[in-house]
Amino acid sequence: VxxxxxxxxxxxxxxxxxxxxxxxxxxxxxxxxGSQVSETLFKHVMEYIGIGKKEGATCYxxxxxxxxxxxxxxxxxxxxxxxxxxxxxxxxxxxxxxxSKFKVDVDGVVxxxxxxxxxxxxSVLLPISRVTxxxxxxFYSVFVNWYNVVTVNSPFGGYKQSGIGxxxxxxxxxxxxxxxxxxxxxxxxx
Numbered sequence: 001v002x003x004x005x006x007x008x009x010x011x012x013x014x015x016x017x018x019x020x021x022x023x024x025x026x027x028x029x030x031x032x033x034g035s036q037v038s039e040t041l042f043k044h045v046m047e048y049i050g051i052g053k054k055e056g057a058t059c060y061x062x063x064x065x066x067x068x069x070x071x072x073x074x075x076x077x078x079x080x081x082x083x084x085x086x087x088x089x090x091x092x093x094x095x096x097x098x099x100s101k102f103k104v105d106v107d108g109v110v111x112x113x114x115x116x117x118x119x120x121x122x123s124v125l126l127p128i129s130r131v132t133x134x135x136x137x138x139f140y141s142v143f144v145n146w147y148n149v150v151t152v153n154s155p156f157g158g159y160k161q162s163g164i165g166x167x168x169x170x171x172x173x174x175x176x177x178x179x180x181x182x183x184x185x186x187x188x189x190x
Contacts (some may be wrong), residue, residue, distance in 0.1 A: 003101040010099060015062055033095060035070040042071035052078050052087040075182045089116055
């Protein structure tokens with residue numbers, strides 16, 4: 001987040017994060033976030049939270065188990081993370097987010113975005129007149145002034161270590177099919 005607005009953004013993001021109801025999404029329609037899907041994923045996310053703290057990032061919010069049953073983790077926000085930290089460079093997934101300040105120009109931000117092994121989705125908030133300056137970002141999906149609007153008409157997938165192939169639309173068939181040529185001689189025997 002650009003340093004001039006980062007503190008205001010962080011405050012609003014924190015409020016939004018804490019306002020979402022945590023619970024069983026199968027039982028309650030208004031649940032914003034459920035538990036981790038397995039003990040393995042729970043341990044994986046908790047390990048990354050420990051790595052973030054050990055590497056010197058600030059755990060601004062959360063960072064602990066939530067409750068005593070299930071695999072719930074408090075929504076966790078890290079700040080003061082450096083570009084070379086594992087929590088910045090690797091995919092952790094829900095419910096952990098890393099918010100980093102930057103003061104470089106657009107080219108510098110694009111360079112930072114390109115310096116990763118994972119390229120699934122990015123979201124940029126900026127005036128429409130500056131949108132094309134962000135197209136060199138390597139991500140498959142780039143949301144401009146909104147986030148996570150996925151439709152069945154739009155292919156979805158990542159680059160690099162974020163995935164192979166595409167989901168949704170007719171592109172999904174390319175994942176599950178393989179072209180084959182069969183040539184049959186119908187009368188001219190060798």
